[in-house]
Amino acid sequence: xxxxxxxxxxxxxxxxxxxxxxxxxxxxxxxxYWYQQILGQGPKLLIQFQNNxxxxxxxxxxxxxxxxxxxxxxxxxxxxPAKLEDSAVYLCASSLRLANYNExxxxxxxxxxxx
Amino acid sequence: TQLLEQSPQFLSIQEGENLTVYCNSSSxxxxxxxxxxxxxxxxxxxxxxxxxxxxxKLKRLTFQFGDARKDSSLHITAAQPGDTGxxxxxxxxxxxxxxxxxxxxxxxxxx
Numbered sequence: 001x002x003x004x005x006x007x008x009x010x011x012x013x014x015x016x017x018x019x020x021x022x023x024x025x026x027x028x029x030x031x032x033y034w035y036q037q038i039l040g041q042g043p044k045l046l047i048q049f050q051n052n053x054x055x056x057x058x059x060x061x062x063x064x065x066x067x068x069x070x071x072x073x074x075x076x077x078x079x080x081p082a083k084l085e086d087s088a089v090y091l092c093a094s095s096l097r098l099a100n101y102n103e104x105x106x107x108x109x110x111x112x113x114x115x
Numbered sequence: 116t117q118l119l120e121q122s123p124q125f126l127s128i129q130e131g132e133n134l135t136v137y138c139n140s141s142s143x144x145x146x147x148x149x150x151x152x153x154x155x156x157x158x159x160x161x162x163x164x165x166x167x168x169x170x171x172k173l174k175r176l177t178f179q180f181g182d183a184r185k186d187s188s189l190h191i192t193a194a195q196p197g198d199t200g201x202x203x204x205x206x207x208x209x210x211x212x213x214x215x216x217x218x219x220x221x222x223x224x225x226x
Contacts (some may be wrong), residue, residue: 004157033214043158054193058214059187071163091157098212101165104205106157107162 004107006092012113018080021110025073027093028086030056033104034067035091045090049075050075050098082114117123117219118142119204127223138204139186147187147206149178152219158203159187194224198223 013107025032031050035043048055048067050073060067064083069075079086091107095102098101120139128134138147138171146165150158162171164180164187175198177190192200192217 026138026156040218040221042205043216044216045214048213093157101163103148103160103163104158105215106159108156 004092004094004105006107006110008109009108010113012115014115015084016081017050018078019082019112020076020078020113021090021092023075023077023107025075025092026105027103029094029096031095031098031102032069033076033091033095034075035093037089037091037109038103039088046077055098066113068097069103079112081088082112084114085110086115116219117146118208118215121202121204121217121220123220124218125221127225128194130195130224130226132224133190133192134194135188135190136202136222137186137188138217140198140206141185143184143209144201145184145185145209147180147204149187149189150203150205152201152203153199158201164167191222194222196198196224196226198222 005023033048034044037043046060047067047108049069052069067077089111091109093106095104096114122137148163149161150159161169162178167184169180175192179188201219201221203219
């Protein structure tokens with residue numbers, strides 16, 4: 001079974017530039033998550049989708065971050081414009097359904113460096 | 116303020132030693148999960164605990180969920196270099212489907 005795919009794996013941009021990350025979850029997984037993991041910290045949930053609807057985006061900085069999951073499969077996360085403090089690993093995860101005990105399967109992440 | 120507090124933050128031990136890491140909260144969780152993350156990779160689920168007082172074993176790893184479902188511990192017996200990684204606890208508050216992670220315990224096991 002193919003895992004969660006993410007691209008690119010690494011991205012270096014200058015502040016005020018825009019960047020987009022792509023995630024392809026495990027086939028059949030209804031729930032998709034985007035996390036931000038700053039070095040030395042645990043993952044922080046940015047947005048959670050159930051199919052193509054948003055379950056929670058309370059920690060998403062909506063003035064600069066946006067995410068979509070059209071057709072309820074792939075998802076993109078965009079940052080526009082980027083700030084220095086956005087340097088982090090962006091993790092995508094998926095789970096079979098919306099349940100608090102469901103296993104989340106994570107992709108390898110995209111490491112973003114903002115100069 | 117972290118909803119889930121993990122301790123210790125860092126742990127460096129020799130192969131063969133035992134260790135325990137903790138995950139504490141003032142809130143009640145319907146379930147807690149433990150993940151391990153290696154450098155350059157995403158976290159991988161080790162176990163899910165659901166019932167207060169529950170104990171689960173995975174080879175040399177023993178996981179316990181507190182009776183009040185506010186805390187959990189992970190005990191590793193005879194640690195090996197392959198156990199090196201970041202150990203994360205995660206949970207959703209009762210009735211919520213929104214997961215939250217602790218900051219993690221970074222474990223290094225020296226051969």
